[in-house]
Amino acid sequence: MELRVLRYFLMIVQEKTISKASARLHVSQPTVSRQLKELEEELGTTLFTRGNRTIQLTPDGEYFANQARQILSLTDKTLTNIHQETDISGAIYVGSAEARSVLTVAQAIGHLNQQHPHVQIHLVSTDASDIHSQLTSGVFDFGVVMDPTDKSDYDFLRLPGESRWGLLVQNSSPLAQQATVSLDDVAQTRLILPQQGGSARIHAVFGLTQEDLNVAATYNLLYNASLLVSAGVGNALGLDGIVNTNQSDLTFVPLAPRTSSGSSLVWLKGQRLSAAAQALLAQVRAELTPTEN
Template sequence: MELRVLNYFLTVVNAKNISRAARQLHVSQPTVSRQLQALEDELGVPLFERGSREIQLTSDGLYLANQARQIMALVDKTVTNIHQTKTISGTVLIGCGESQMMTTVGQTINTLKHEHPGIQVNLFSTDGNTATERLQTGVFDFAIVMTPLMDQRYHFLRLPGASRWGLLLPNSSPLARQTTISAAELTKIDLITPQQNGINELFENWLGHTTDDFHVISTYNLLYNASILVNAGVGAALCLDNIINTSHTGLTFVPLAPPIDSKASLVWLKGRPLSEAAIAFLNQLKTNVEDH
């Protein structure tokens, strides 16, 4: 499977029309059609639904499109990092969740933009599960996770600070007038909970028993959408503090008692060489952590 053919395929997927894709690629429509047919023949599965006016993907086509985007992103990042000048330049891609501990990362990026203006640090907001999956495939250089990775495949660097767990509630809720929320109260309300691995274990340790008593109505991977559900009256979001600014929102954050805190770590794969740009970022981050 050639990268050129994958590029043809993704261009057609994005354009939703072979003729339009051919114009973007500056090739003839028959050329694109032949390449797509050859790709289907090579894979042995249909990638497109035939007969519709706009391009529609089969389930195999959807899977290939997702994988192809990751492959092309990895290729682009690799080429950028190799084709650099004598000064350190290139891109660093970090998969990260929502956390106030990102402050140290922000300070690092601010320093790098002055010392190594050729380095661009790109953040991809996602949950910890997706971040580590894409770290393993090489799409991300680093991932920032909220729960410790008890995995020998990774190096990790603990970031300064901690965030406290609590509930994001509508102001109309009686619980919003409390200073804390107990474990017993937590089991009596509809909850919107995080999706990432390790959350159940975290709260089972806090409760001293399983989370089977939790009444989970919905789950989320990023808190902003969960806050909209809270506003809509779906339930209360179990989350970390200082992620959603509740000022003038009709929402209130109330911490749990006894307190339960989480820390964040930057992780990267052992045995995989880092680009010079990624090494420069990591070294500067280590300095900022040590100075904190």
């Protein structure tokens, strides 16, 4: 299986027709069709269902497309990091939860960029489960995860600062008039919950079980959850400082008693980091080291 064929396949996935994919690839349509047929024969499965105008992925095709993206992402990253100049260069992939403490990593990236402008950072907002998967597969170099998270597979640095939990509500909600919300308020409202860690995480942080809650929806990015709140789906349980509620129809009401979560920068134990990734890790450590006056 050649990487070139994987790129052909993903272009077909993107364009949904072989003719458009061929034009984008600057390759003849018969060549692309033949390569797709040979790929399906090699895999022993059908990747597409052919319609009158477009083609759709089969379940096997959906799975293979996801794997192909990871393979090509890892390949491109590896080639970039191998073909380095005298100055440190290369690509670094960081999967990150949404949290104020990401600012420390952002500051490290800014200082690294000043020293090594040929290093390129790819920051992907996602959850702990995907971070673990992408670190294990070698796509991500680092992750930023919220506590509590099982870090037995990781080396890690705790990041400074904590984010406070609360409810994101509509301004018209009676809860928006309160200075804080209680766990009883949380239990009595229709909730939009973070996907990260699921019910086990909610129980670990708040002591609430699935049976205690009225769950309307879940999310992995709080900005998207804020749109659900605006649409009246429910109130989003999340961390402060992520969604800017100024001049919006939303209010963040903190939980009382105060409940906060910290975060950590993680990477796989035993993972051999590229020169660029080592440089970023050193810069994060420098950000965490107090300067002497």
